[in-house]
Amino acid sequence: MAEHRISRSVVIDAPADKIFDIIADPRRHxxxxxxxxxxxxxxxxxxxxxxxxxxxxxRIRVGYKMANRVVEFEENRLLAWRHIGPHRWRWELEPLADGSTRVTETFDYSGPTAALYMLGGAPQRNARSIERTLPRLKAIAENPAD
Incomplete structure (x- = not known):
């Protein structure tokens, strides 16, 4: 089966544990x-x-609820969850020598529904969303008020 993943990364001037605390708090999603x-x-x-x-x-045009389950977890390094579908959102944190952290967010839409996601344009929409999410996370994590 082909891999269907979209990943983007950013370097954040903050330690991995601080960034992980933000990502691991679903109230902040x-x-x-x-x-x-x-x-x-x-x-x-x-x-x-x-x-x-x-x-x-x-909310996408109308409101709905999404149930999720954490499927990968390594404290301060890795967090991934999925909902009823086979795809997952994954966050990887790599501490760098200068005290900053490379954060990679991945939307993995591998599985039997990949073709439907591709036809519906979800990969491109999710890439744009990740490209907007990472700068938001960076700004929050680098803000000394947090």
Whole structure:
């Protein structure tokens, strides 16, 4: 099966643990989301961990809820979740020698529904969303007020 992934990276002038704390807090997902679809946490923990489930209020023309489950987790390094579909959102954090962190966000739409996502233009939309999310995360993480 072909790999269907979109990834973008940014270097953030902040330590990995600070950035991970932002990403692992589902209450902050709407704050960093560049797509404009994530609205707020509906249910789940304040901080995500291995196997955690959480629900988000979403909006694309109409409101809906999305249930998610953490499927990959390594403290301060890796966090990925998926919902009912086979695709997943993945965050990888790589600490750099100067104290900054390379953050890579990946939308992985591999699986039996990949062709539908491609026909619907989701990969391009998700690439644009990631390209807007990463600068938002960077600004929040680099803000000394946080």
């Amino acid at each position: 709407a704050e960093i989301d560049g797509s404009g679809t994530v609205q707020e946490l509906v249910d789940g923990p304040d901080r995500l961990g291995p196997g955690d489930r959480f629900g988000m209020a979403m």
